[in-house]
Amino acid sequence: MKRKLILLILILLLGFLAWRLFVATFSQEPIEIIVEDKEEVTPEILDDTLEASTDDTIEASIDTSAQTKETTTAPPKEEPARLTSSDFIINKKVSWGYSSSNDRTIDTVVVHSSYDALGSKPYDLDGLIDEYKQYGVAPHFLIDRKGNVYRLVDEKNIAYHAGVSKMPDGRTGANNFSIGIEMMNTKEDNYTDKQYSGLNDLIDYLESQYKIKYVLGHEDISPDRKTDPWNFDWKEVNSNNAIH
């Protein structure tokens, strides 16, 4: 009876040891997997981690957790979403209202408003462009009521849109260093949401291409002569360079 009891205790003891060995073997696996994962992400750190982990798994796990900490505390690089492509711009070039240039420096965006005052439909695109022709003027861009952005003059050229003008920094002749944007609107109407959206896309694009310092209205540089852009809400403009 006693021998049977001792035999039973021995079997239980062996079983316990076998179970411990089993647990010990498999508990090491996750750490090895983590080390292999790190190999793909950070090859330079891998060598150090492997050296440490071959002898001592605890050290390896501390290493790995330190690396995890490092990656989570590093702030994700969040560049502001900016339009760097001009794909949304519809080319509708005109043959008047500008002089050619290849070497001007652009640092200003001038916002205007206009409508076809000569025809019967104030928001007729071709009618409005024809009106510019009659006056021998042109903006670089025209934004219609639907928010479509038309390019009438290449940015490199000097478009006749601002006339006699004086900048906040004292410079005159703003046409020489500015981009002119006409927003289709009467003196009574308000701009559509799509127009503001088109304008913001355009300003985004221009700021990605040129070192823009000022985004302002025609009335800001020609206060004695001009009141446009009429009924314009500057809060809708998402630019750090807007002076309003």
Ligand SMILES: [Zn+2]
């Ligand atoms: Zn104007």
